[in-house]
Structures are given as structure tokens and as C-alpha cells.
Amino acid sequence: MTRSGHEYLESLQDGREVWLDGERVKDITTHAAFRNTAASVAHLYDLAHDPVHRDVLVSGGVHRTYAVPRSYEDLVGRRRAYKVWAESSFGFLGRTPDYMAGGAAGFAAVPHIFTTDTFDGAANALAYHRRLAEGGLYCAFTITNPHSGKGDDDLVVRVVEEKDGGIVVRGAKMIGTGAVFADEVIVGTIEPLAPGDVDHALCFSVPVDTGGLKFVSRTSYEAQARGVFDNPLSSRFDENDSLLVCDDVFVPWERVLTYRNVEATAAMWWQTPAYLNFVHQAATRFWTKLEFLTGLAILLTRAGGTYQLPPVTQAVGRLLGMVAQAKAFVLAAEASYEQVDGGRGGVMPGTEISYAQRIMAGELYPRAVQEIKQLAGGSVIQLPASAEDLLHPEIGPVLSTYLRAPGTAAEDRIKLLKLAWDALGSEFAARHEQYERFYHGAPHVYLTMQTWAGGAESCENLAQSCLDGYGLSLGTGQ
Ligand SMILES: Cc1cc2nc3c(=O)[nH]c(=O)nc-3n(C[C@H](O)[C@H](O)[C@H](O)COP(=O)(O)OP(=O)(O)OC[C@H]3O[C@@H](n4cnc5c(N)ncnc54)[C@H](O)[C@@H]3O)c2cc1C
Structure with missing residues (x-):
């Protein structure tokens, strides 16, 4: 069975490094800027135990949204599960765990995309999907650069050291929606990289409490809320966005999905589902x-x-x-x-x-x-x-x-x-x-x-067929 909301909340008390208003937040489950939204995410997990929703949300002991769809009916079933969770926040929590669940299922559908000359991440991609699905894990993602990083190599996440057991990464990414509430964060690049820019061509997923990972929160609307009566949405569904900083973070090889490969770093998003x-x-x-x-x-x-x-x-x-x-x-x-x-x-x-x-x-x-x-x-x-x-x-x-x-x-x-x-x-x-x-x-x-x-092409062809149907002659044409 999938984990309960209580188990999820307990897992958040792991020493993750979250910053807000010049303060390092000790526990997001009790802090005024995060606690209600954390409870809203916990409620999503509890819905899977509710007899009213259980069969829509869960199949084979796993949340349905992690499954690789095999048919039209599977897609419809997955959408019904998405809908139950979306209704729980009236559509205001965007990056709930089901978002990256679909991403992981997409990787698992075509793992060979991760096999390249520079690194073979296929087994890691399958393990990533399995880990998320079996644990019902919440993975956020940061795949956008806060700036190009050009001229200052350490600004955008890149490898600064290669070791036997993995790599050490340094730099920043934005905008980690929901990242402070997640179990893992996947860090990558969705913008097209310049050919040969292998230093920035990597993707990995690590636990949110990994040493050296810092999450700097934007203004918290939940903290500003006067209460549920006064701010019924922002007090409970402020999914947060944070700047992710990797301050020499060690990433074991088994957590790496793409490495020093410009094509695979983009293909994992565009050539998988x-x-x-x-x-x-x-x-x-x-x-x-x-x-x-x-x-x-x-x-x-x-x-x-x-x-x-x-x-x-x-x-x-x-x-x-x-x-x-x-x-x-x-x-x-x-x-x-x-x-x-x-x-x-x-x-x-x-x-x-x-x-x-x-x-x-x-x-x-x-x-x-x-x-x-x-x-x-x-x-x-x-x-x-x-x-x-x-x-x-x-x-x-x-x-x-x-x-x-x-x-x-x-x-x-x-x-x-x-x-x-x-x-x-x-x-x-x-x-x-x-x-x-x-x-x-x-x-x-x-x-x-x-x-x-x-x-x-079909639009162009239709318009062209109209042009092809007549000429300079004064006849009516057909
Ligand atoms: C609330 C919010 C949550 C988000 N959550 C996440 C998240 O969880 N994870 C994540 O990775 N990302 C997240 N994003 C980031 C999002 O993916 C980016 O904002 C988006 O891809 C656009 O990139 P950018 O912000 O760098 O804008 P830019 O690419 O800088 O574009 C901004 C504007 O500049 C102009 N512009 C820039 N370049 C060109 C060009 N070449 N040609 C013409 N016009 C141009 C356009 O007017 C464009 O609209 C989030 C964004 C928002 C607003």
C-alpha cells in the first residue's frame, strides 16, 4: 500500500536546508510558512487510503500515476487519478508528486535514451522510476537556469570534481516549485545546450536532505496569510518556489542519469514520453x-x-x-x-x-x-x-x-x-x-x-490545393 500522510510528514523532518527571511528553517512541518501546505500534500497521500478514492488512485499497491501506460484505457485511468488530486487543491497545487511520477514513467518507457558513449544511465533511470513508484516518492525538479552562466562557469550547475564513487556538483538552478516539500529533486537542463557544452550536460536526482543542497524560498504567501477564513487558498496551497544551490554536492554514480552528453540531456525530456x-x-x-x-x-x-x-x-x-x-x-x-x-x-x-x-x-x-x-x-x-x-x-x-x-x-x-x-x-x-x-x-x-x-504540412497542403485549383484563365475553374 502507498505511504500515509503521517509517514510523509515524518519523512520531511530530515534536516533539509531550507532558507527563508534570513532564517534556516528547522522543521517545515511546524514552520508557519510551510506547515499547512505540507499538510495539504499529506492529505493527497491519505486519499489513497480512502475507500472512496482508493481504486482510482492505486493499482497493484502503487499510485497509478507512476505506471507506464500501455493503452488508451491506462491513460484515462491515469487522468482520473490526476483529477482526484487536482480537485483536492482546486488546481492550485501544480507540482504534486504525480507530476514527476509521469516524468519517471516516461524515462522507464524508453531507458535506452540514457545509454550513450559518455555514460550509461539506463539502469539508473529504471532504478529511479522503481524507487519513486515503490516509495510513492515526491520528486521536484529544477531544470531551468537562473542565467546563462556564460563567463562565470560556477553559476549554473556543473561538475567540479569526478571521484571513484560519483561526481561533485556546484552551481544554481531555478525554480524549484514544491522542492522544499519533496523527497528528491531531479536537477537537469531543458534548454538547448550549445553543441559541445558537455560541462553543463548532466542530470541527476538526489534526496532533498543531501549535504550541500540549499533551498532558498521566495516570499511565503502561507506565512503572510491571516488564517484559512481570510486567505483560504494561500494559507493551505502555497506550493513554494525555491532557488536551488548546489554547494559542492556529492552525487553517487547510481544517481546520475545523463553525464557529459548534450544530446541525451535534452532527449530525456523530448524523446521520451x-x-x-x-x-x-x-x-x-x-x-x-x-x-x-x-x-x-x-x-x-x-x-x-x-x-x-x-x-x-x-x-x-x-x-x-x-x-x-x-x-x-x-x-x-x-x-x-x-x-x-x-x-x-x-x-x-x-x-x-x-x-x-x-x-x-x-x-x-x-x-x-x-x-x-x-x-x-x-x-x-x-x-x-x-x-x-x-x-x-x-x-x-x-x-x-x-x-x-x-x-x-x-x-x-x-x-x-x-x-x-x-x-x-x-x-x-x-x-x-x-x-x-x-x-x-x-x-x-x-x-x-x-x-x-x-x-x-497538412494546413499548407490544403491552402496549396486551393491555389492549384485555378489559374490565370477566366474560366470558373473547379
Ligand atoms: C511560478 C513558476 C514556477 C516554475 N516552476 C519551475 C520548476 O518547478 N522547475 C523548473 O525547472 N522551472 C520552473 N519554472 C521555470 C520555467 O520553466 C521558466 O520560467 C520558463 O521556462 C521560461 O524561462 P525563463 O524564466 O528563463 O524566461 P526567458 O526564457 O528568459 O523568457 C522570458 C521572456 O523573455 C523573452 N525572450 C527570451 N528569450 C527570447 C528569445 N530567444 N526570443 C524571443 N523572446 C525571448 C520572451 O518575452 C519571454 O517570454 C517555473 C516558472 C514559474 C513562473
Whole structure:
């Protein structure tokens, strides 16, 4: 059976080096910046023990999202598991353990990608997948450089020493979403490396408490939250992003996946199903998040008494259309599934549709948020600072009188409006907009990739067939 939430929380008390506000955090399970989100991740593990969700989440004693899918039905089963976890945070925890579970399953589907002239990481890639699956482990990833590192070789993660038992690495990576809550972090490079840049061409995965690994957290929205009533999302689902610094970290050979090989360091993401599996998880979460936001819009407009007005009903219709688009991308990626090239009988979501999902989601999310802000008006701003005001014997009854709406008690109305502002307008919300725009790469990368993903030739051929159907002659042509 998969591990429990309690076991997960215990495993976090391992001396990992997390920094926040000039302080080395002793225990993230008790610290005000991390404890509620750690509990939210623990809850995900507990869901696998809940009879309502167990069969959707677990198969053969292992969480379903670690499995290498062999059929369309397996992809559908995996998506159902993604959906249960996504609904648990209303889509606001993006890099839950199921994200890298799909990556590891992608590596295991084509381990020969890791066999190169410079290093044979195939057995390590299979062991990585097995370790994650059997332990139900949470692996975060940092595969983005904070800067090019050009001109100062030690800035981006690279090897500084080779030893009998492994390598010593030094340098930084960004943005470790969820890394402080993870068991392991995989460190690699997804940006194309210059031919011959073998010094930066490596990928490895190590436990988060490995000596010399430092995680420097950004501002914590959980720490800033006044409480669940006041900040219902940021107080519980702040998955954190941290700068990863490798301060001469020793990596045993068995933890190395690619080494001094520019092609394999990129191919592990693009020529395995790993990236497509990432999109499958993310697209399911995105669909769930839009469902949640649209539900919020409906509740807001009902409470505000505007729901029946034709422009408001139409705005809700537009949002529901966005939800359907997000859902359609998931279903279409599954229906257009492909056999894994050179794989061991595995399948993966369709490439063309999966790549297009990134374009759609990055552009749709800010539009959805704007649409709901337009519906929300000024009430989301004119709210008492905290629940303390409502609980106060003198000012509480005043607020109960003046902030109620027809049919809605003040407490219920304030609760809803605070949830809306946390989702749409808080600093946490702004981070989510940036997340949806960038977490799968920048537009100049994914828009270019779409032209390689298929479809261009058939579009061009169709337009050309129109041109080929007529000429200079004055006839009607056919
Ligand atoms: C909230 C959040 C969480 C993230 N989590 C993770 C994580 O867990 N792990 C991880 O590894 N990464 C993570 N990322 C990083 C993410 O993958 C990168 O932000 C993304 O790949 C873009 O890279 P960049 O930030 O370096 O932007 P850049 O590549 O610098 O692009 C920024 C902008 O610069 C312009 N630009 C840059 N180069 C060009 C060019 N050649 N042509 C045209 N325009 C250009 C474009 O306008 C582009 O939008 C996260 C990002 C965010 C925002």
C-alpha cells in the first residue's frame, strides 16, 4: 500500500536546508510558512487510503500515476487519478508528486535514451522510476537556469570534481516549485545546450536532505496569510518556489542519469514520453482549476444578485466555454495517443494536441481571471481585514448588519469574497498567473515547437490545393 500522510510528514523532518527571511528553517512541518501546505500534500497521500478514492488512485499497491501506460484505457485511468488530486487543491497545487511520477514513467518507457558513449544511465533511470513508484516518492525538479552562466562557469550547475564513487556538483538552478516539500529533486537542463557544452550536460536526482543542497524560498504567501477564513487558498496551497544551490554536492554514480552528453540531456525530456506525461497531469489540473474559478464566478454573481442579467449569464457562458476547451484538450490528447517510439509497448498522449494545450492554457488563464474580476466589482476589496473584526463583540454585529446581502448572511458573503480575492487578486493569485504562463516554458519556445509538432504540412497542403485549383484563365475553374 502507498505511504500515509503521517509517514510523509515524518519523512520531511530530515534536516533539509531550507532558507527563508534570513532564517534556516528547522522543521517545515511546524514552520508557519510551510506547515499547512505540507499538510495539504499529506492529505493527497491519505486519499489513497480512502475507500472512496482508493481504486482510482492505486493499482497493484502503487499510485497509478507512476505506471507506464500501455493503452488508451491506462491513460484515462491515469487522468482520473490526476483529477482526484487536482480537485483536492482546486488546481492550485501544480507540482504534486504525480507530476514527476509521469516524468519517471516516461524515462522507464524508453531507458535506452540514457545509454550513450559518455555514460550509461539506463539502469539508473529504471532504478529511479522503481524507487519513486515503490516509495510513492515526491520528486521536484529544477531544470531551468537562473542565467546563462556564460563567463562565470560556477553559476549554473556543473561538475567540479569526478571521484571513484560519483561526481561533485556546484552551481544554481531555478525554480524549484514544491522542492522544499519533496523527497528528491531531479536537477537537469531543458534548454538547448550549445553543441559541445558537455560541462553543463548532466542530470541527476538526489534526496532533498543531501549535504550541500540549499533551498532558498521566495516570499511565503502561507506565512503572510491571516488564517484559512481570510486567505483560504494561500494559507493551505502555497506550493513554494525555491532557488536551488548546489554547494559542492556529492552525487553517487547510481544517481546520475545523463553525464557529459548534450544530446541525451535534452532527449530525456523530448524523446521520451516525460514531457507529454507532464502536460497530461498539468492539463487535467488546469481543467480542474478553471472549473473551480467558474464555480466561483457563479457563486459570486448569485450572491451579488446579478446572475440573471443577460450580460452576466453570457459571461458565465464564456467561462463555461473555457472549461469545455480545457477539458477537450485532455480528452483529445488521450484519444490521439501514440505508441512510444522504440518503447517497450508503452503509449503516450498525442504530441500535437499536448503541445497545443500549452499555448491554449497560457493564453486562456489570464482571460478567465479578467472575466471574473469584471464580474466581481468592488466588493472583493471592501472587506474587513480579518476574521477578528467579525468575531469582535463591538464591531462584529455592525459588520453583520452592513455587509449582508439579500438572502446571504454577512459571514457567508465575506467568506466567499475573500476566497475570490485570494484566487484572483492576491500576490498568491499573481504568482498563479505567472505560473500558468511560464511553467511549461516561454512562448518563444513552445510556439516554435508547435510548428514541429505536426499539422503545419497538412494546413499548407490544403491552402496549396486551393491555389492549384485555378489559374490565370477566366474560366470558373473547379
Ligand atoms: C511560478 C513558476 C514556477 C516554475 N516552476 C519551475 C520548476 O518547478 N522547475 C523548473 O525547472 N522551472 C520552473 N519554472 C521555470 C520555467 O520553466 C521558466 O520560467 C520558463 O521556462 C521560461 O524561462 P525563463 O524564466 O528563463 O524566461 P526567458 O526564457 O528568459 O523568457 C522570458 C521572456 O523573455 C523573452 N525572450 C527570451 N528569450 C527570447 C528569445 N530567444 N526570443 C524571443 N523572446 C525571448 C520572451 O518575452 C519571454 O517570454 C517555473 C516558472 C514559474 C513562473
